[in-house]
Amino acid sequence: MRLRLRLAPLLLLLLAAPLVAAFSSRARRRDFRALTDSQIAAVATLPPAEWDAVDTGHLAHLLVPRVSGSENNTLVQAYLSSVFTKLGWHEDKDNFKQQTPLGEIEFTNLIYTFDPDAPRKLVLSAHFDSKWFKEGGFIGATDSSAPCATLIDVAEALTPLLQKRKERLAAGTPLLSAGHDEEDAAQTTLQIIFFDGEEAFHEWTDTDSVYGSRHLAEKWDAEYLPPSHDFVRRRLNPRPTVLDTVDVLVLLDLLGAPRPSITSYYRDTDWMFLELAATDDKLRAAGLVESGLKPQWFSKYFGFQGGGIDDDHRPFLHKGVPILHLITSPFPAVWHRMSDNKDALDLAVLRRWNRIMRVWTAGYLGLAADDGAPPPGTETPRNNASPRSTTDELVRP
Numbered sequence: 001m002r003l004r005l006r007l008a009p010l011l012l013l014l015l016a017a018p019l020v021a022a023f024s025s026r027a028r029r030r031d032f033r034a035l036t037d038s039q040i041a042a043v044a045t046l047p048p049a050e051w052d053a054v055d056t057g058h059l060a061h062l063l064v065p066r067v068s069g070s071e072n073n074t075l076v077q078a079y080l081s082s083v084f085t086k087l088g089w090h091e092d093k094d095n096f097k098q099q100t101p102l103g104e105i106e107f108t109n110l111i112y113t114f115d116p117d118a119p120r121k122l123v124l125s126a127h128f129d130s131k132w133f134k135e136g137g138f139i140g141a142t143d144s145s146a147p148c149a150t151l152i153d154v155a156e157a158l159t160p161l162l163q164k165r166k167e168r169l170a171a172g173t174p175l176l177s178a179g180h181d182e183e184d185a186a187q188t189t190l191q192i193i194f195f196d197g198e199e200a201f202h203e204w205t206d207t208d209s210v211y212g213s214r215h216l217a218e219k220w221d222a223e224y225l226p227p228s229h230d231f232v233r234r235r236l237n238p239r240p241t242v243l244d245t246v247d248v249l250v251l252l253d254l255l256g257a258p259r260p261s262i263t264s265y266y267r268d269t270d271w272m273f274l275e276l277a278a279t280d281d282k283l284r285a286a287g288l289v290e291s292g293l294k295p296q297w298f299s300k301y302f303g304f305q306g307g308g309i310d311d312d313h314r315p316f317l318h319k320g321v322p323i324l325h326l327i328t329s330p331f332p333a334v335w336h337r338m339s340d341n342k343d344a345l346d347l348a349v350l351r352r353w354n355r356i357m358r359v360w361t362a363g364y365l366g367l368a369a370d371d372g373a374p375p376p377g378t379e380t381p382r383n384n385a386s387p388r389s390t391t392d393e394l395v396r397p
Helices: 009-023 037-044 058-062 071-087 141-171 211-221 230-234 267-285 347-365
Strands: 090-100 103-113 120-127 175-177 188-195 246-253 323-327
Touching: 037 267, 037 347, 058 071, 058 141, 071 090, 071 103, 071 141, 090 211, 103 211, 120 141, 120 347, 141 188, 141 246, 141 347, 188 211, 188 246, 188 347, 246 267, 267 323, 267 347
Parallel strands: 120 188, 120 246, 246 323
Antiparallel strands: 090 103, 103 188
């Protein structure tokens, strides 16, 4: 990623208006499921257990140099594939070759989807490659080994909840309450993308950077949905593409170092950012994050449109996909330095990020750990064959 030159505030305000109009066409406002304190605690503490070190578990496989086109990059791909295959997720590999300042290089984006048949997707993403240096050896722990590991943690924690909901839907007994319609919530699935080729090989430009995300955005923008897709039945012109199935692309980058500072840069996803901040507040109030950390990670003030930070979100943003960019600014002091290794990571910070993203994602997808075993009178299993009048007293969200 690159921090672009900040312009004068007045000029930014003038530029922001058309940008918001151009880049907010696909934004879909939705209600987050209001989880109780006990439900928040249950999701935050789901298996797998909290990490006990910054260089064990998944991070042990990610804290290596992994330049695009290298042997290590291929090994990391294989590891990520093994994790999500074990979880039972659908895998797509977006392979392509492209010219770079170092010659032609092969890139591979990894796309994992829990339910590929769902009409909409919440996309969580990060880049898994590391920056090329002539002398070699650069790891990029914050950039972006740690964000990738957090995405794995979210997938491992929430897969059992997604699977149980899938089983209830297949059995014709989805949950319905005054504040939660499981059939409606299941229309949006979780998708996780690991981008290859985010880093520039020479100097960051529009063509020497974000190779993987540029390729995937172009590919999905040209891939039309089949006639059977729900979006096609509702809109014939312009014909919907795969990009239309993305509710929002959440991009994690430069995370894991102490004292992060996160700002919202896009007006059509400010509300998602506020939910993220509220999730962190609730976790801290419940004592579910470790003491001694910087209390407020999320700015109370929205940043100017785009934030001046170029990253893997850019190709999707330019095609109208809503963006939530979770990147610390200013960048960590170790950015693009050899010191961006395991010693740059703070274990308590990593644990807090994992819990924030678990709970926020569960709320977005309408998941709770106690779904399927509700207290009497709070959740009513609904059989699709039952007359609608049996639930007339329940209000759909």
